[in-house]
Amino acid sequence: EIVMTQSPVTLSVSPGERATLSCRASQSVNTKLAWFQQKPGQAPRLLIYGAYTRATGIPARFSGSGSGTEFTLTISGLQSEDFAVYYCQQYNDWPLFTFGPGSKLDIK
Amino acid sequence: QITLKESGPSLVKPTQTLTLTCTFSGFSLSTPGVSVGWIRQPPGKALEWLALIYWDDDKRYSPSLKGRLTITKDTSKDQVVLKLTNMDPVDTGTYYCAHRGGYYDGSVYHYLTFDYWGPGTLVTVSS
Numbered sequence: 038e039i040v041m042t043q044s045p046v047t048l049s050v051s052p053g054e055r056a057t058l059s060c061r062a063s064q065s066v067n068t069k070l071a072w073f074q075q076k077p078g079q080a081p082r083l084l085i086y087g088a089y090t091r092a093t094g095i096p097a098r099f100s101g102s103g104s105g106t107e108f109t110l111t112i113s114g115l116q117s118e119d120f121a122v123y124y125c126q127q128y129n130d131w132p133l134f135t136f137g138p139g140s141k142l143d144i145k
Numbered sequence: 146q147i148t149l150k151e152s153g154p155s156l157v158k159p160t161q162t163l164t165l166t167c168t169f170s171g172f173s174l175s176t177p178g179v180s181v182g183w184i185r186q187p188p189g190k191a192l193e194w195l196a197l198i199y200w201d202d203d204k205r206y207s208p209s210l211k212g213r214l215t216i217t218k219d220t221s222k223d224q225v226v227l228k229l230t231n232m233d234p235v236d237t238g239t240y241y242c243a244h245r246g247g248y249y250d251g252s253v254y255h256y257l258t259f260d261y262w263g264p265g266t267l268v269t270v271s272s
Contacts, residue, residue, distance in 0.1 A: 038208070071258040073192075080241055080262040081192065092260060124192055128258045133207070134182070134194035 039063050039130040041137035043123075049145040052115050058140045060108040060125035069129035072101055072110045075139075076121045084123075085110065112142075120144050147171035149181075149242050149263035156269050157232050163268060167225040167242030171261075174200050174220050178254040180245040181225045183216065186265075187238040197245065198225055232270045239265040 040063040050056045060070065068088035073081035083092040085101035088108060098113045112119055125137040153165035165183070172179055182197040196216040197205045206214045215228040225242060246260035 069258075080265050081259075082262075083246075083258065083260045086246070086257050086260075126192075126258060128256070134184075134197075134258065136192040136194070138191045 043137040051145045066127040066129035147261040151266040163229040
């Protein structure tokens with residue numbers, strides 16, 4: 038079973054600045070890596086799939102990179118609505134979909 | 146427009162069986178390639194995938210819960226049902242159903258991840 042880890046646990050950033058979140062897989066997932074955003078009391082929202090492809094309606098300030106075992110989500114020009122918890126998820130290791138523990142993006 | 150919504154009891158007793166229904170619109174589970182999954186989230190914790198059902202009735206389960214889970218579909222009602230037996234307080238959490246995205250490139254169907262989610266339903270296990 039593939040284990041996903043995320044860092045940092047919490048990141049404090051000021052609005053307008055850039056945030057970089059990391060995700061690591063215990064073995065290669067190729068580019069079958071997704072990022073989700075979750076706000077309190079809401080369902081997760083798909084941001085990125087295929088490691089770097091933005092989902093429908095996702096602003097260009099969200100970008101993903103990486104392949105294999107190391108991935109990054111970058112959010113440029115942080116806006117107030119971007120402060121949330123972010124989860125990475127692999128969907129390469131069938132039959133499992135494995136989520137990371139999440140990174141919380143806080144307002145500094 | 147794809148929408149999904151979960152329904153079921155908000156409170157179950159230990160050892161009981163939980164039955165949740167996902168009612169969806171905007172797609173058909175009889176269309177080749179389409180699948181619907183269930184994911185849960187204990188309060189304050191991370192997401193955990195539970196089960197997935199395909200248009201052809203193929204089913205996949207989380208190995209950690211496989212013996213307790215059953216997923217079925219009713220294509221005529223546009224519904225997917227999840228059953229989880231022998232409920233325990235550790236099963237408390239929000240349960241989500243979600244549409245799994247994908248696309249056909251002319252020769253192969255490429256499966257992606259969950260692109261549309263229901264709002265979730267909170268289930269508490271307590272006597």
